[in-house]
Amino acid sequence: FDKTVEATPSFRHSRPGCVLVQCFVNPCITALCPSGTTCRANYCNGCNADCIPGRTWW
Secondary structure, rough: OOEEEEEOOOOOOOOOOOOOOOOOHHHHHHOOOOOOOEEEOEOOOEEEEEEOOHHHHH
């Protein structure tokens, strides 16, 4: 698994019903994303990690 983390501490969603939360740690720290994907922290309605296909940082 690739532990690539996209640095987006202020990641925002504009979709209706989204309530931004503050998390104790970045959810991507413990996420197991498949190779070839980047983990993006998602703070909409919880502390979530989204694995997104595409660019990796290293």
